[in-house]
Amino acid sequence: MTPSHISLADSRLSTFTGLAPVVAAVFLGFLAVSTPLAALALQARDHLGFGPLTVGLVIGLQSLATLLSRHQSGAFCDRRGPRRAVLLGLPIAAASGLFYLMSAALPLGPSGQLAAIVVGRLLMGIGESLFLTGLMSIGIARLGAAHTGKVMSWTGIAIYAALGLGAPVGLVVQSSRFGFAGVGVVALVAPLVALALCARLPAVPASGGGRVPFHRMLGLIWRPGLVLALATMPYAAMAAFLACTTGCTDGRRPVSPFSGSAQPMYWCGSSAPTSRIGTAQRGSPWDLWRSRPSGRRCCGSRPRHGSQCWAPR
Secondary structure (H helix, E strand, O other): OOOOEOOHHHOOOOHHHHHHHHHHHHHHHHHHHHOHHHHHHHHHHHHOOOOHHHHHHHHHHHHHHHHHHHHHHHHHHHHHOHHHHHHHHHHHHHHHHHHHHHHHHOOOHHHHHHHHHHHHHHHHHHHHHHHHHHHHHHHHHHHOHHHHHHHHHHHHHHHHHHHHHHHHHHHHHHHOOOHHHHHHHHHHHHHHHHHHHHOOOOEOOOOOOOOOOHHHHHHHHHHHHHHHHHHHHHHHHHHHHHHOOOOOOOOOOOOOOOOOOOOOEEEOOOOOEOOOOOOOOOOOHHHHHHOOOOOOOOOOOOOOOOOOOEEEO
């Protein structure tokens, strides 16, 4: 091991000191993952004019790219070291934000803008595979294999904190004067800040070793892998609502009945809030759904002339 390599398992540094830069980098990386999610759905549907199937495919492309690249990312991390995987993955993730920015800023037309977004989604999927695999490996190397559970827990906290914060941040930025270009800037800058943090980390040696045949590896991991897949299916099902198309004929902005929005809710063409909902949205999403005026479609295909839906003023 060269002097530039370090393992905090052999040092006296605390868990916080060892994991803080790793957790911060994971949070920033996944902030770039989550910030465009809801904004992408609105951009592809309301601004580019594509339907819910296209919206769903665009959102799902990143996960597909991650799935297809994860194995190679792990092999790269084993051969070249986790630090190199991180220093390669974060710029690739930042490049996705650049393509989002190009989509919003350049006069490409709807098809060209969608193509730029698709490239950005694919790049983010590949970048996520590299930087997450590398950062988790660095965390384990810095604390030692005996603290693997602690590393997994803290990186998981960072991931879901970013996922929870990113979507509302993206919508706030998109609704500002910066529009979807602002979302692209956030997705561009966040990985670059994470890259600056990781560039200061000491190198961790590559694990090397012989390669395990794929069929043997599959036999070892299929049970926990199946459990993890089943556990994350509800998240994927809820994310599918991002592609749910609502709309109003008078230009009001649609809102999902599942959003629990704190804004006053209006019927299209009406200047007064609906009587049973009011200005402060309280209760569960199911209560809000049941309290809606009957006979109105709140989710489905783009409405024909005269149809109505929930919308904030």
